[in-house]
Amino acid sequence: MIYLDSAATTMQKPPSVSRACVSAMRTMASPGRGGHRPAMLAARTAFACREEAAALFGVNEPENVVFTFNATHGLNIAIKSLVKRGDTVLISGYEHNAVTRPLHALGAVVKVAYGPLFQPEAMFRSFEEQLTPEVCAVVCNHVSNVFGYILPVERIAALCRARGVPFILDASQSAGCLPVDMSQLKAAFIAMPGHKGLYGPQGTGLLLCGTDTQPLLEGGTGSMSARQEMPDFLPDRLEAGTHNIPGIAGLLEGIRYVRREGPLKILERERRLMQTAAKGLSALPEITVYADPQGSAQAGVLSFQVGEMDCELVGEALGKCGIAVRAGLHCSPLAHRSAGTYEKGTVRSSFSSFNSRLEAERLVWEIGHLNRKNSR
Amino acid sequence: MTYYLIVCRSLTYAQRTAEALERSGITAHIIRSPKVIDREGCSHSVKISERNLADALTVLARVGLTPKRIYIASRDGSYQEVLL
Numbered sequence: 001m002i003y004l005d006s007a008a009t010t011m012q013k014p015p016s017v018s019r020a021c022v023s024a025m026r027t028m029a030s031p032g033r034g035g036h037r038p039a040m041l042a043a044r045t046a047f048a049c050r051e052e053a054a055a056l057f058g059v060n061e062p063e064n065v066v067f068t069f070n071a072t073h074g075l076n077i078a079i080k081s082l083v084k085r086g087d088t089v090l091i092s093g094y095e096h097n098a099v100t101r102p103l104h105a106l107g108a109v110v111k112v113a114y115g116p117l118f119q120p121e122a123m124f125r126s127f128e129e130q131l132t133p134e135v136c137a138v139v140c141n142h143v144s145n146v147f148g149y150i151l152p153v154e155r156i157a158a159l160c161r162a163r164g165v166p167f168i169l170d171a172s173q174s175a176g177c178l179p180v181d182m183s184q185l186k187a188a189f190i191a192m193p194g195h196k197g198l199y200g201p202q203g204t205g206l207l208l209c210g211t212d213t214q215p216l217l218e219g220g221t222g223s224m225s226a227r228q229e230m231p232d233f234l235p236d237r238l239e240a241g242t243h244n245i246p247g248i249a250g251l252l253e254g255i256r257y258v259r260r261e262g263p264l265k266i267l268e269r270e271r272r273l274m275q276t277a278a279k280g281l282s283a284l285p286e287i288t289v290y291a292d293p294q295g296s297a298q299a300g301v302l303s304f305q306v307g308e309m310d311c312e313l314v315g316e317a318l319g320k321c322g323i324a325v326r327a328g329l330h331c332s333p334l335a336h337r338s339a340g341t342y343e344k345g346t347v348r349s350s351f352s353s354f355n356s357r358l359e360a361e362r363l364v365w366e367i368g369h370l371n372r373k374n375s376r
Numbered sequence: 377m378t379y380y381l382i383v384c385r386s387l388t389y390a391q392r393t394a395e396a397l398e399r400s401g402i403t404a405h406i407i408r409s410p411k412v413i414d415r416e417g418c419s420h421s422v423k424i425s426e427r428n429l430a431d432a433l434t435v436l437a438r439v440g441l442t443p444k445r446i447y448i449a450s451r452d453g454s455y456q457e458v459l460l
Contacts, residue, residue: 032387032420035408043406047391063388223386226417236386 007350016253024249032222049252058181066207071172072098074191074207081214087136093338094144118292120152143173146335148301157185177267200251270300273351273360280364303346311345381421383445390420400435
């Protein structure tokens with residue numbers, strides 16, 4: 001299997017990740033739920049993971065690193081902490097349903113900063129124009145999960161700071177392969193999954209908190225048990241219920257791997273593979289490739305269409321050849337509308353640190369083969 | 377044995393406290409706070425020896441970690457709050 005669906009979940013992980021998960025299942029209990037050795041071992045692992053994440057993402061205090069089940073969970077906490085019914089929220093035209101659905105459910109008034117693909121300057125101008133006084137929060141994707149488009153979030157965050165508007169960053173596709181620094185962005189929240197670029201297991205995520213929070217779940221925290229209100233301090237305030245300790249143990253190893261390699265080195269590797277695929281696919285007839293001509297505004301995610309072929313059929317055909325990609329709307333109808341691909345959808349290939357050039361070339365070869373078969 | 381318990385508002389805070397103390401060469405153990413000193417139910421404390429309290433307070437003040445409360449545990453098993 002050639003796995004090119006890392007924008008959904010990285011499947012190949014450093015071997016230390018699964019070892020840590022298994023070891024945690026065998027030796028660890030629940031942090032804060034007892035003073036015995038298995039509970040304290042779990043507590044040490046959770047704390048080490050918070051510290052490792054704090055170091056990678058420029059968070060001053062490890063308690064501001066909150067464990068979530070995934071990025072969607074973190075985004076829900078972030079959005080519901082800041083936004084109430086009728087509030088106006090500004091988002092980019094490349095947001096995932098993890099952002100748009102909670103806003104819709106809340107009954108927020110959503111303004112969209114549109115801009116063409118791979119034109120960060122235009123996107124920034126759009127934010128500048130749309131960030132009017134009634135906007136109470138800004139939510140922005142760092143990297144589009146459909147196109148790998150890197151949005152100018154540093155400038156958007158600075159704009160929000162200058163205008164006193166809280167900023168929520170969705171770092172689902174950037175955590176682990178781009179610099180994400182809480183101390184520089186001074187974001188209200190940064191949400192990310194553990195199971196993508198941080199190479200942790202599914203069911204893990206992180207929410208970096210820079211402002212007051214509202215719990216999404218209430219329940220036991222192993223602290224202040226005599227009170228019925230949730231604790232007013234982090235991370236307990238947002239971590240009701242038993243932690244996913246095997247997941248957190250694996251995530252710790254994933255983050256250690258990212259810190260050893262360095263996010264920029266990982267980006268360079270993934271981008272090289274994406275560009276190999278983009279170049280090869282662009283040379284084929286009837287293939288539409290969504291690639292940044294300059295290269296700098298795109299991470300390791302590449303969308304394309306094969307003539308008039310249904311994107312899901314392309315995905316299925318590639319699956320039969322042993323290549324895993326994702327086709328359709330990628331839970332991001334807004335991004336497809338912004339790029340003009342909503343009607344047809346796209347086939348998305350997304351690379352990780354563990355893919356090779358040969359795998360990118362094989363994708364091109366299979367698409368060429370499919371294209372020839374299809375045009376006969 | 378007489379020792380001090382630094383009561384912390386959360387497990388994570390206790391871990392930060394213990395780590396700061398250990399980094400300064402002060403032996404520190406995290407324990408569940410005894411029920412009798414646990415006013416709000418379930419908390420963690422950092423246990424340090426009697427001779428280290430002054431140094432521990434200096435270290436914690438330096439790194440900006442404020443103890444919630446401190447108790448001295450006596451040989452007879454009783455706890456008395458230390459007023460700072």
